[in-house]
Amino acid sequence: QKEVEQNSGPLSVPEGAIASLNCTYSDRVSQSFFWYRQYSGKSPELIMSIYSNGDKEDGRFTAQLNKASQYVSLLIRDSQPSDSATYLCAPSSGNTPLVFGKGTRLSVIA
């Protein structure tokens, strides 16, 4: 059984701070990693993908991957109240269904 673990939160950060979201996964053959954002009552939307070890930056978002430790993280710099949402981690291993974590709820306090 493939497992994806995320801290459910809520993670509360003040506006302008860095939010750090973490994810560990059990499937060692995972090759692609995705972060989805889900606002309350809405469907998940992709915000970041990462495929190799190291950091990948996109605007205020940075994804970090360490395959040896089976760990992927998402950093949100200069957090805004509009970033308040649930963030889902999803590793992928080939042409199989993504396995989603249960998500971390982020609350950015103005």
Place this chain on the structure above:
Amino acid sequence: DVKVTQSSRYLVKRTGEKVFLECVQDMDHENMFWYRQDPGLGLRLIYFSYDVKMKEKGDIPEGYSVSREKKERFSLILESASTNQTSMYLCATQSSENIQYFGAGTRLSVL
């Protein structure tokens, strides 16, 4: 832009009714999925399909069936709706890069 359209945003049905949830995509993706999402339980995979007329059970297929007669359309069927099937249902497609794209969701209430 990938478009995944679910036929209804909100649906109210009675116990024992047969319920059809429709999903249509316009991106020619081979892979399509049905999930349900409940508070505290995350996304749970019900059924998926990698090709027309092909279906695979996910983690919680009991009480559900699916139909994929055309590549762009994937239907979820509740043969006899029960109150424990009250949930948010999400359809998704998956690209060749393994990125999933979701529809807006259907919030189903079974009374």
